[in-house]
Structure formats: structure tokens, C-alpha cells
Amino acid sequence: MLKHNFPPGPEGEGKLGCLPEMRANPMEFLEQVALEYGGIARVNMGDYYSYLVSEPKLIKEVLVDHYDKYKKNTRYKQVRMVIGEGMLLSEGDIWKHQRLHAQPKFTAKSLDKQTDWITSLAANFLDTWKANAYEDNPVELEYQFNLLTQLLAGVWVMGEGFKPRAQTVFNIYNQIRINWPEMTDLRSTLLQPKNLKKEINFRKALANLNKCVYSLLHEYPDIYEKDIGFLKHLLPEDLTDKAAIRKYIKSNKRSLRDQLLTLFVTAFETTATSLCWTMYVIDKYPEVKQRIYDEVKQVIGSQTPTAETLNKLDYTEKVIKESLRLYSSVHSFSRVALEDHEIGGYRVPKDMTVIISSYVTHRLPEYWDNPHTFDPSRFDKQRTVGRSRFAYIPFAAGHRNCIGSYMALMQSKLVVALIAQRYNLTLCSGHKVEKHAATTMRPKYGMKMNVRPLTA
Numbered sequence: 001m002l003k004h005n006f007p008p009g010p011e012g013e014g015k016l017g018c019l020p021e022m023r024a025n026p027m028e029f030l031e032q033v034a035l036e037y038g039g040i041a042r043v044n045m046g047d048y049y050s051y052l053v054s055e056p057k058l059i060k061e062v063l064v065d066h067y068d069k070y071k072k073n074t075r076y077k078q079v080r081m082v083i084g085e086g087m088l089l090s091e092g093d094i095w096k097h098q099r100l101h102a103q104p105k106f107t108a109k110s111l112d113k114q115t116d117w118i119t120s121l122a123a124n125f126l127d128t129w130k131a132n133a134y135e136d137n138p139v140e141l142e143y144q145f146n147l148l149t150q151l152l153a154g155v156w157v158m159g160e161g162f163k164p165r166a167q168t169v170f171n172i173y174n175q176i177r178i179n180w181p182e183m184t185d186l187r188s189t190l191l192q193p194k195n196l197k198k199e200i201n202f203r204k205a206l207a208n209l210n211k212c213v214y215s216l217l218h219e220y221p222d223i224y225e226k227d228i229g230f231l232k233h234l235l236p237e238d239l240t241d242k243a244a245i246r247k248y249i250k251s252n253k254r255s256l257r258d259q260l261l262t263l264f265v266t267a268f269e270t271t272a273t274s275l276c277w278t279m280y281v282i283d284k285y286p287e288v289k290q291r292i293y294d295e296v297k298q299v300i301g302s303q304t305p306t307a308e309t310l311n312k313l314d315y316t317e318k319v320i321k322e323s324l325r326l327y328s329s330v331h332s333f334s335r336v337a338l339e340d341h342e343i344g345g346y347r348v349p350k351d352m353t354v355i356i357s358s359y360v361t362h363r364l365p366e367y368w369d370n371p372h373t374f375d376p377s378r379f380d381k382q383r384t385v386g387r388s389r390f391a392y393i394p395f396a397a398g399h400r401n402c403i404g405s406y407m408a409l410m411q412s413k414l415v416v417a418l419i420a421q422r423y424n425l426t427l428c429s430g431h432k433v434e435k436h437a438a439t440t441m442r443p444k445y446g447m448k449m450n451v452r453p454l455t456a
């Protein structure tokens with residue numbers, strides 16, 4: 001039985017409703033809404049209303065119990081322009097086919113087998129920081145981790161052909177990021193007029209990115225035989241000669257591009273930002289740093305990390321999980337209702353946008369003691385007993401959960417371990433650190449750290 005027509009929530013002021021507050025400080029604003037109005041709230045966004053669903057049992061209703069009453073929110077058309085109809089945005093049978101086909105390549109068993117080449121690329125990359133260490137030149141972690149995770153994601157997704165293109169793709173993607181167009185709904189443009197120059201630069205960068213991917217696809221038949229990238233898995237198994245592969249690629253160019261770019265983009269930026277925050281908390285809490293360095297020394301010593309040793313880094317994993325609780329790189333995601341129904345006794349009309357924010361849910365005092373305090377022991381086995389699975393959602397939940405969660409955790413542990421074997425990183429004094437909720441939750445001013453070699 002319906003409690004009320006609509007859930008309670010803030011109206012804001014005038015024609016713009018809550019939009020100015022939402023634009024100025026989205027996460028803090030949404031956290032406040034949840035605290036004030038409860039687990040489901042209706043927020044006036046000016047042109048339209050959205051629901052914020054923050055209570056774990058209602059999140060389960062949206063993502064699991066009523067999953068078929070929602071679709072992904074694809075109103076933000078720039079995302080679709082970049083990644084197209086890949087697994088993140090596709091729906092129905094296309095999504096089902098992509099997900100089922102990809103799943104075997106994302107299992108722990110399959111990914112553990114790739115640890116050797118991933119470790120070798122990451123170790124070589126991190127060794128280049130030695131120059132910074134000896135020249136007293138700080139590293140800009142956000143920049144560095146984006147370079148590194150792009151390299152790892154690029155090779156994993158597109159294979160060997162990505163390596164010679166890595167720097168070019170990095171530069172192009174930077175242009176895409178810098179020129180990312182602002183929201184285009186009517187009221188948002190009242191707050192911030194459309195920037196035509198940015199839009200032109202965005203389109204130019206996107207055209208360059210496409211050119212790069214298409215040239216890689218064009219050359220692919222020549223390296224196909226010895227390649228390890230996910231791209232190989234996207235080609236029908238019965239294609240054995242170059243000419244047939246070339247023909248297949250030519251007639252499926254756009255779909256291959258979309259699937260490759262979706263996996264590439266979803267993999268790298270999320271992991272890079274999450275690594276920045278993990279290194280930030282490791283530096284901020286000396287006792288945490290000490291325990292991580294001790295664990296890496298005890299489990300791996302000066303050996304090259306392997307899947308087996310990485311799986312034994314229990315404490316390091318808890319630190320990464322706690323850092324993902326407080327600094328979820330995907331701070332929120334949304335769905336659009338396909339039909340009228342109800343959640344938690346409230347009406348959800350067709351076309352309503354429902355926002356789920358891990359930032360907010362990870363700070364609910366009913367589920368997390370001292371929610372703003374960094375405490376990796378929250379992930380001790382005995383403390384997780386009885387906690388709702390939907391109270392911790394850095395990788396979402398339900399059938400559209402993150403397919404790359406194991407890969408993300410594995411790569412994060414690997415990078416932390418390789419750093420702990422080599423360096424001591426400390427935040428540059430005076431460097432301001434603030435969260436900024438963009439496509440991912442980035443450090444607003446980057447993350448500048450001094451590098452000291454461990455033996456120095």
C-alpha cells in the first residue's frame with residue numbers, strides 16, 4: 001500500500017530548485033539530503049525531479065528486486081559519444097550477449113594468469129620514478145596513475161598494438177577530459193553558458209581517438225596470432241586467416257570500437273583515481289603505512305609479486321576497501337524508471353531518474369560507526385557480519401555491477417605493493433587536497449607527492 005504519493009525532499013529556491021547547491025557541492029549536498037529526509041528523497045533539480053535512494057534495503061529494491069523496471073541513465077550524451085554501445089550503456093539482448101561473452105575473461109582464475117605481464121609493465125613504469133626520487137622532483141600522482149592504468153587497460157583490452165599508441169591516446173584523452181562539455185539541460189545552461197570552443201575541442205579530440213582505434217583495428221590482423229588482448233576474444237573463434245579477420249573487422253568496426261573503448265575507459269580512470277586516494281590515506285596515517293610496508297615485506301619481500309602473494313595481502317586489501325568507502329571513484333550512478341511502480345512505499349513515476357550514491361550510502365551513520373573516520377578494520381571479517389551487502393557499493397550491485405571489480409582490486413594491490421617495495425611517498429607540504437565529483441571523484445588539485453627511495 002502506498003504511504004504517500006511522493007517521498008519528502010528539498011525544493012530549493014525559485015526556478016532552479018536545488019540545482020545551484022547540487023552544482024556547487026554535489027556530494028555534500030546529497031549527503032545532507034539523505035540525513036535530513038531519509039532513505040528515499042525527492043530533489044527538485046529545476047527542470048525535473050530526481051530521487052535519491054540511499055537506504056541499503058531500498059537500493060536492493062532498485063538494483064535487484066525491481067531491476068527490470070529500470071534502464072541505465074543515458075541522458076548525459078557525451079558519455080555515449082565516447083564509449084557508444086559497449087557494455088556500460090547497452091541494454092537488453094545486446095548487453096546480455098556482451099556481458100556473458102566477456103564474463104570468463106574477468107574471473108579471478110583468468111586474470112590471475114595475466115599477473116606476470118601486468119606486473120612487469122607496472123614495475124618498469126614505477127622504476128622511472130627513481131629519477132624523480134634522486135632529483136628531488138615530486139610526482140603528480142593523478143597524472144602518473146592515469147598513464148599507468150591507461151597502459152595496463154590499453155594492453156589488456158586492445159593488445160600489443162596499444163603500446164606504441166599509449167602516449168598519443170593519453171594526450172588525446174586528456175583533451176577529451178579538459179574539454180568535457182558541461183550539462184546541457186536548459187536550467188544548467190542558465191548557470192553556466194555553453195562553451196562552444198570546448199565543445200569543438202571535445203569533438204576534435206574524439207575524432208582523433210576514433211582514428212587511433214580504427215588504425216589499431218586496421219593493423220590488428222598482422223599481429224593477431226600472438227596477441228593477448230581482449231580484442232582477440234571479440235573475434236569469432238572460427239576465423240583463422242588474416243583476410244577473414246580483416247573482413248570481419250571491417251564490417252564490425254563501430255561495434256568493436258565501442259566495446260574496446262568502453263572497457264578501456266571504465267577500467268583506467270576509476271582505478272587511477274582510486275589509487276590516488278589510497279596512496280593519500282597511506283601517507284596520512286603513519287600506522288597504516290607501517291602495517292602495509294611490513295605486510296609487503298613479510299609476504300613478498302624483494303621478490304616479484306605473483307597472483308598468489310597478492311592474494312595474501314589481507315591488510316593492504318582492507319586499506320584499499322576502506323579508501324574506496326570514503327573516496328569511491330564512482331561516487332554515484334543513476335537509473336531511469338521504465339514504468340510507474342513503487343519503492344519503499346513511495347510512487348516512482350515512469351521516466352523518474354533515481355540516483356544511487358556510494359558517497360552518501362557509505363556515510364550513513366546507521367551502517368557505519370563514525371562514518372567520516374578512516375578505519376580499515378571495518379573490513380575485518382567479524383565486523384562485516386550482519387552488514388547489509390548494499391551498504392557498501394563502490395562497484396554497484398545487482399546484474400549491472402562492475403565486471404572489473406577483481407581486476408581493480410588486483411591492480412591496486414599490485415601497485416601499492418610495488419611502491420612499498422621501492423619508495424616512500426609523502427604529500428608535498430602545502431599541497432591542498434579536496435574531493436571533486438567529476439565523472440569520477442578526483443582530487444581537485446591533483447596529488448603531488450615527494451618520492452624517496454627506501455634505501456636512502
Ligand code: HEM
Nearest residue numbers: 088266267270271274330333394395396400402403404408
Ligand atoms: C576502482 C575501480 C572501479 C570502480 C570504483 C568501478 C565502479 C563501477 C560501478 C559503480 C559500476 C556501475 C555503474 C552503473 O551501474 O552505472 C561499474 C560498471 C562497470 N565497470 Fe567498473 N569500476 C572500477 C574498475 C573497473 C575495471 C578495472 C573495469 C575493467 C574493464 C571495469 C569495467 C566496468 C564495466 C564494463 C561496467 C559496466 C558493467 C555492466 O553494465 O554490465 N570497471 N563500475
